[in-house]
Amino acid sequence: MTGSPLYFALRRFADNKAAVVCGLILLTIIAMAIFAPLITQTGYEDQDFLTAALSFPSAAHLMGIDDLGRDFFARIVYGARISLTIGFAAALFSVLIGIPLGAISGYYGGLADWFVMRLIELFSVVPPLLAAMLLGALTGGGFVTIVLIAALFGWVQVCLLVRAQVKATREKEFIRAAQALGATPGYIIRRHLIPNAVSPIIVGFVLAIPLAMMLEASLSFLGIGVPPPMPSWGQMINVGMNFMYFYWHMAVFPTAALAITVLATTLFGDGLRDALDPTLKGR
Amino acid sequence: MTPPALELRALSKTFRLPQRGGLLPRTVAHHAVTEVSLTLPQNAILGLVGESGSGKTTTGMMAMRLIQPTAGQILLDGSDITNLDAAAMKPLRCKMQVVFQDSYSALDPMMTLCQIVAEPLHIHAIGTPSEQTEQALAMMERVGLHRSYGARYPHELSGGQRQRVAIARALILRPSVLVADEPTSALDVSVKAQIINLLLDLQAEMGLSILFISHDLSVVRSLTDSVAVMWGGRIVEQAATETIFADARHPYTRGLLDAIPVLNPRERRQRQFLTSAQIQAQIPRIAGRGATNKPQLVEVAPGHLVEAILQ
Amino acid sequence: MIRYILGRLISVALTFTVVSVIVFLMMHAVPGGPFDGNDMPVNDAVKAKLNASLGLDRPLHIQYFKYMWGVLHFDFGVPFQSPGETVLQLLARAWPPSLILGGSGVLIGTSLGILLGIAAAQRRNTWVDYLASAFATLGLTIPVFVISMMLIMVFAVWLRVLPAAGWDRPHSWILPIAAYAAIPMATYARYTRSAVLDVLNKPFVTVLRAKGISERRIIFQHVLRNAALPMITVFLPMFIGTATGSIFVESMFRVPGLGAYFVSSINLRDYPLEMALILMITFMFCIAYLISDILYALVNPRIRVGGRQ
Numbered sequence: 026m027t028g029s030p031l032y033f034a035l036r037r038f039a040d041n042k043a044a045v046v047c048g049l050i051l052l053t054i055i056a057m058a059i060f061a062p063l064i065t066q067t068g069y070e071d072q073d074f075l076t077a078a079l080s081f082p083s084a085a086h087l088m089g090i091d092d093l094g095r096d097f098f099a100r101i102v103y104g105a106r107i108s109l110t111i112g113f114a115a116a117l118f119s120v121l122i123g124i125p126l127g128a129i130s131g132y133y134g135g136l137a138d139w140f141v142m143r144l145i146e147l148f149s150v151v152p153p154l155l156a157a158m159l160l161g162a163l164t165g166g167g168f169v170t171i172v173l174i175a176a177l178f179g180w181v182q183v184c185l186l187v188r189a190q191v192k193a194t195r196e197k198e199f200i201r202a203a204q205a206l207g208a209t210p211g212y213i214i215r216r217h218l219i220p221n222a223v224s225p226i227i228v229g230f231v232l233a234i235p236l237a238m239m240l241e242a243s244l245s246f247l248g249i250g251v252p253p254p255m256p257s258w259g260q261m262i263n264v265g266m267n268f269m270y271f272y273w274h275m276a277v278f279p280t281a282a283l284a285i286t287v288l289a290t291t292l293f294g295d296g297l298r299d300a301l302d303p304t305l306k307g308r
Numbered sequence: 309m310t311p312p313a314l315e316l317r318a319l320s321k322t323f324r325l326p327q328r329g330g331l332l333p334r335t336v337a338h339h340a341v342t343e344v345s346l347t348l349p350q351n352a353i354l355g356l357v358g359e360s361g362s363g364k365t366t367t368g369m370m371a372m373r374l375i376q377p378t379a380g381q382i383l384l385d386g387s388d389i390t391n392l393d394a395a396a397m398k399p400l401r402c403k404m405q406v407v408f409q410d411s412y413s414a415l416d417p418m419m420t421l422c423q424i425v426a427e428p429l430h431i432h433a434i435g436t437p438s439e440q441t442e443q444a445l446a447m448m449e450r451v452g453l454h455r456s457y458g459a460r461y462p463h464e465l466s467g468g469q470r471q472r473v474a475i476a477r478a479l480i481l482r483p484s485v486l487v488a489d490e491p492t493s494a495l496d497v498s499v500k501a502q503i504i505n506l507l508l509d510l511q512a513e514m515g516l517s518i519l520f521i522s523h524d525l526s527v528v529r530s531l532t533d534s535v536a537v538m539w540g541g542r543i544v545e546q547a548a549t550e551t552i553f554a555d556a557r558h559p560y561t562r563g564l565l566d567a568i569p570v571l572n573p574r575e576r577r578q579r580q581f582l583t584s585a586q587i588q589a590q591i592p593r594i595a596g597r598g599a600t601n602k603p604q605l606v607e608v609a610p611g612h613l614v615e616a617i618l619q
Numbered sequence: 620m621i622r623y624i625l626g627r628l629i630s631v632a633l634t635f636t637v638v639s640v641i642v643f644l645m646m647h648a649v650p651g652g653p654f655d656g657n658d659m660p661v662n663d664a665v666k667a668k669l670n671a672s673l674g675l676d677r678p679l680h681i682q683y684f685k686y687m688w689g690v691l692h693f694d695f696g697v698p699f700q701s702p703g704e705t706v707l708q709l710l711a712r713a714w715p716p717s718l719i720l721g722g723s724g725v726l727i728g729t730s731l732g733i734l735l736g737i738a739a740a741q742r743r744n745t746w747v748d749y750l751a752s753a754f755a756t757l758g759l760t761i762p763v764f765v766i767s768m769m770l771i772m773v774f775a776v777w778l779r780v781l782p783a784a785g786w787d788r789p790h791s792w793i794l795p796i797a798a799y800a801a802i803p804m805a806t807y808a809r810y811t812r813s814a815v816l817d818v819l820n821k822p823f824v825t826v827l828r829a830k831g832i833s834e835r836r837i838i839f840q841h842v843l844r845n846a847a848l849p850m851i852t853v854f855l856p857m858f859i860g861t862a863t864g865s866i867f868v869e870s871m872f873r874v875p876g877l878g879a880y881f882v883s884s885i886n887l888r889d890y891p892l893e894m895a896l897i898l899m900i901t902f903m904f905c906i907a908y909l910i911s912d913i914l915y916a917l918v919n920p921r922i923r924v925g926g927r928q
Contacts (some may be wrong), residue, residue, distance in 0.1 A: 030417055030461065044394065131893060147634055149908075151854075154863040155881075159645070159893075162885040198414040199424075205372050206431045207401035209394070220418045238763045241869070246764055247882060251685040262768060266871070269776055280768050284761050 028265075034224070037300040044296020050289040058105040065099035070254040081272055089274040091264075097274065100256040104299050107257050108238045108286060111172055115237030116230050118176030123183025124226060128214050131191030141188070145181050151180035157240055161249040171250055175237035182236075183229035190222040224301035233295035235287045242283050258283040310388030313517035314348040314371060314404070314485050319380035321366055325585060340366045343380070347518075347551045348485065353511060353518045355528040355549065357564065358538035367538070368487045368521045373397060373407050384485065400431060405478035411470035411488035415462040421448065422458035425476045432481065444480065450507060451476045462539045468499035474504065492527055506533055525568050529553060534611075540584070543605065547612040557614040560588035565580045592616040623723025627912050631905045638901050643683050648889055660665040660677065669896035700883060706895045709880070716786055718878035720836025723792075725858075732804040733850075737838060740819065751808050758805020763864035767871045784873040795872040802864055804858040807850070814846035818885055821845075848915070855911045859904060 038044060057064060082089040082097075089097045130141035157174045164170050194200065195218065203213050219226075242259030244250035251257040258279045265276030320342050322336040348354045358364045367374040367524060370381060371391060382390045389400060405428075408414040410540040415424055429435055435443065445455045451472040462470055471491055492500040492536070504527060511518055522528050528535055529549060537548040537560065545558040556562045563582050564599035581591070591603055594616045606616045689696065695706035704712075732755075739751035758766070774794060775783035782791040801810050818824065819842060869878035877896065884892040 030463070067357075084743070143630070143634070146630065146908075147637060149859075150903060151904075152637055154867075158640070158866070158881075158885055159897065162888075196413075197416075198408040198410055199416045201369075201374060201408065201554065202376055202406065202414055203427070203431070205401065205404075205406045206399035206428050206481075207394070208431050212431065215704070217416055217418075223418070235760060243762055243764065246867070247870075247885075249885070259764075262764070266768070266771075269772065273772075273776070276768065276772060280765055280772070284765055284769075287762070288760050292756065 031223070034046070034301045038296055040196035041296045041300065044293055044299075047289040047296065049293040050285065053215075053292050054105050054286055055109060057102055058109050061099075061102045065096065065102050067096045067099050070095065074170075089272075089278075091275060097278060100261065101258075101278055104256040104258045104261065104279065104282065105286065107168075107251055108241060108283070110232035111168070111175065111241045111251075112238040112290070114172045115175035115179055117242075119179030119183050119233045119237075120170065120226060120230050122176065122180035123229060124219065125186055126180070126189025127184040128191050128218055128222070130215055131188040132195055132210065132218060134192075138188075141184065145184065148178060148181045148212060153236075154240065154243055156251055157244060158247065158249065161244045161247075168251055168255070171241050171244060172237075174244075175233075175240045179233040179236055183226065183233065186225035186229045187222050190225045191218045194218055194221045224298075226299040228294065230299060231290070231297055235290040235294070238283075238287055238290070310350055311383070312347045313350045313352075313385065314346075314519065315381075315383040315386075316344055316346045316367070317381040317383065317573050318345055318373060319367065319370055319377045319382065320344070321363075321370060321375065322378045325614060333441050339541055341377075343372070344538070344541075344543055344548075346536055346543070348517050348519055351485075351511075351515055351519055353520055353532045355532035355535040356519060356521045356530055356538060357523060357525060358534060359523060359564075362538040363541040364456075364521050364538045365489055367408070368519060371405060371519060372487050374406075384509075389606050399434075401482040402428075403483050404485040404487070405481065405483040406487045406489065407471070407474050407478050407491045408494055409580050411467055411474050411491075411494065415470055417462055418427060419461075420458065421460050421462070421465075423452070424462070425480055427588070428481045429454045434481075447476045447480045448473070451479075452502075452516060468497070471495065471502075471503055472563075475506065475510070477501075479514065479516075482514065484515070485517050485519070487521070489521045490523070493522065493524060500527065507531065512602070525553075525564060537564065539587070542603075542615065544615040545613065546605075549611075551609070551612055555609075555612075557592055557608060557612075559587045559592075563587070593619050623916055624913060625907055631909050635901060635905050639687065639898055640683065642894065642897050643686065645895065647679055647682070647765060672710060686894070688896075692781075695895035698884070698892040699889045700887050700892065703861040710877070710895065712715075713875060713877050713880050716874050717865060717869070720792065720795050720799055720868070720876065721861065724796050725803050725861055726883070727796065728800030728803030728861075729807050730809025731800065732809075733811045735804070737815055737843075739808065739812045740815035741834070741838070743816065748812075751812065755805045755809040755812075759809065762867075763798060763801065764867040764871060766801050767794075769866055770794050770798055771871070773829065784871075785815065786874050795868050795874055798868045798872070799861060799865065802860045803857055806853055806860070810850055810853045811846065814849040816840055817849075818842045818845045831864045851911060851914050854905075854914075855907050859878050859906050861901070862900065 083118065091097050108272065126141050126144075130138040157171075157178065160174050191214075200213060200217060203217060208216075241250055241257065242262070245259030246255040246263045248260070248263065250259060253260060261279035262276065262283070265279055269276040321340045322522045323338045325338050325339055326335055338370065339460075343366060344363070344367050346354065346356070346367075356367065357503055358363045364373060365482055370377045373382065373392075380390070381388055383387060384400060384404060389397065392400070415421075419427075422441055422444050425447055426440040429440040429443060436439070445458050449455060453476070457465075457469075461474070465473070474491070491507075492503050495503060499541070507518065507520075508531065510516060514599055520528065520532055533550050534546070535552045536543050537552070537558065538544070539558075539560045545556065545561045547555075552561065553565065554566055559582060583619065592614060603615045605613045606618065608614050608616070642879070645804070684811070686696075693707055697709075698709050700705050701709060735751045735754065739748040742748055770784045771794065774781045781786070781794050783794070785793075815838070823836060824842065828834075839892060865876070866878035866881050869876045870882050873879070877899075880892060881896050883889070884896060
């Protein structure tokens with residue numbers, strides 16, 4: 026595999042220090058989310074410290090105790106679980122919707138392309154967050170709903186990336202050669218067009234994650250996202266606002282957790298994009 | 309008598325181009341190819357020459373059924389394939405293959421060379437995967453690439469090596485007809501000669517009939533048995549290769565021959581490039597029966613066709 | 620060109636209609652009307668009468684056409700949350716704060732962003748460049764309410780120099796404007812930098828330098844004009860991001876603007892207000908979409924009229 030185009034991309038990525046560091050941070054956060062029960066002493070909804078409610082960070086409670094007597098560190102760590110699960114699930118659905126639509130509109134062009142482009146226009150005139158708020162309010166929020174809403178608005182980016190790549194690849198002569206061999210459109214899409222669109226697919230997937238996490242946090246912040254007592258950083262920031270003048274830890278830690286995770290994922294995705302497709306740089 | 313390997317009868321292609329401006333969408337007809345008839349005999353190499361935009365590539369793609377002709381017929385081994393659908397066409401694809409000009413874009417960058425050469429077998433479901441690999445590696449050896457290249461990717465090769473891979477992919481199904489669309493024009497001179505020798509060897513060995521599309525007359529002279537010259541979407545002259553080089557009758561053909569660089573500096577001359585109006589004016593006029601005052605192909609010597617005006 | 624604009628106009632009008640239908644249907648498809656909540660117990664007979672008086676018992680498509688007919692005459696109905704006035708009056712009361720904050724935020728953010736982008740491109744790989752890039756990345760990746768939160772934490776809670784909320788005094792406008800300006804500034808810092816760098820690498824800039832023209836004149840007379848194209852294309856996403864962010868900014872800083880009413884209308888299931896706000900926002904985005912398309916076509920002499928790339 027040392028000659029494969031993906032190998033070169035990997036080497037280019039390794040040269041990008043900031044992206045590698047962000048990748049490591051992201052990996053740490055993922056590990057913390059997976060092994061949450063092992064690194065926290067209590068569950069996220071255990072009100073074990075009611076008498077010490079709102080106490081500041083200490084050696085025993087790294088991030089202090091919240092207003093309902095729960096260990097704040099445990100809630101932040103379990104919050105990573107929610108945030109990451111929603112991010113990855115939504116990105117997966119985005120890719121599942123975006124790849125076929127992008128491939129079809131890029132390969133066939135004409136009416137299929139016109140239809141997909143109008144669909145995308147529809148989604149770009151309606152800002153995702155507004156529509157998500159509306160949908161969230163109408164459906165009452167909830168875990169699955171948020172994943173679906175995020176995917177509903179995340180596929181557009183993936184679709185555009187795949188479509189552009191497929192359109193460029195379609196003009197290549199190896200597609201003509203495959204047609205001359207009697208290959209069916211389905212075969213050409215599966216075997217040539219989608220493998221050549223791996224880079225935009227990976228980039229689209231990774232960059233859809235922070236968008237979904239942001240969407241979840243924003244909705245939870247407004248109270249129409251993940252319902253309590255599930256720990257969501259957005260909802261914790263909302264609660265923290267009421268306490269911030271006197272109990273700074275209630276606002277600072279969820280804000281920092283959300284900012285760091287979203288930032289690390291985005292920079293990691295940007296680095297991947299620069300490595301996989303140097304021509305897209307700076308977009 | 310065996311039918312010719314490939315025969316084109318009065319093929320025409322009209323593209324409809326969108327017209328800019330105005331309130332309503334309009335299209336203009338562009339006649340890319342007009343009534344081209346060609347015969348490629350078994351075991352022969354036919355050159356199709358002309359400047360870019362003369363319709364030679366479109367003709368080649370129509371012969372391959374990659375572009376649907378507006379009118380005319382395509383006969384492969386004597387049977388009409390003009391209107392066959394994709395499914396009926398698929399088995400016939402084994403008999404007719406194509407090599408393109410740009411070897412870089414002709415190979416999928418995400419596939420190894422072995423996968424690329426084996427792809428025709430895969431599409432036509434010939435043999436098990438290991439048989440396909442073995443056959444592909446054998447074919448690569450035959451076009452002069454070592455078996456160890458099988459695991460490499462296209463970007464690791466030189467232009468000449470990539471063109472060899474493209475030839476291997478085209479020939480692995482053992483076709484009887486090969487359409488070669490300027491396969492040497494993107495290559496260095498020395499590499500060009502290697503590829504031409506390879507094509508000649510394979511042609512003799514496999515009994516191929518080749519439609520060789522090119523704008524490079526020196527390559528055409530060393531490779532082909534007969535030549536057809538295209539200009540403005542029509543065939544203006546057609547004859548055995550040496551006849552074309554010795555006794556060109558059409559002003560455009562003579563212009564093309566004049567454009568070949570001369571090695572001896574003493575023989576260098578000021579070249580004149582004719583405008584299309586000048587060419588029109590110089591079209592040979594021949595006295596004969598059935599005067600139409602329109603240019604048409606006339607047989608001026610056995611096997612030598614020239615576009616002329618009968619008067 | 621005329622054909623292109625007409626085509627875009629039709630396409631945008633179509634989009635607007637489809638959005639209005641979808642939103643209308645969505646709001647009526649979900650179970651639960653304004654009188655189903657527990658905070659306002661109403662018996663069935665009264666509920667039916669109320670629904671009838673508001674036209675909620677008619678077939679959906681009739682309701683839709685009746686509603687859109689009203690919209691064409693600027694009649695958006697009466698907001699449930701403040702029945703003493705019409706939606707139009709409420710909007711008239713709510714838009715000045717949004718316009719002041721949003722307008723100055725976009726204006727300040729855009730100009731600062733462009734200046735920062737030029738500075739970063741000119742001093743590539745120096746601390747100016749790194750700082751600008753860091754600002755741009757922060758502004759583009761972190762949600763607006765987190766940025767607002769950070770601003771409040773630093774300036775209101777920690778340093779205690781500015782009020783955290785309110786609308787009454789001009790200096791309480793500073794923090795919301797800063798929060799508003801974050802997205803335009805980040806967007807323009809990033810795109811100006813890359814657009815200017817692209818142009819600076821072109822051979823014609825080398826020719827200008829060889830002619831002895833000052834670096835400042837090169838940037839402001841030649842480079843910016845050529846860099847305008849990518850900068851226009853990012854206007855729309857930037858505008859949408861800023862407008863959406865306004866919802867959070869206004870509710871966090873307790874500004875009585877359109878964004879704050881959007882939140883309250885969603886929470887209270889206030890259909891007339893919600894519908895009016897969404898139609899207004901969609902209309903605004905459609906216009907922005909149209910303007911950026913037309914600007915793009917005007918500035919780009921090579922545009923392939925007839926399609927977006």
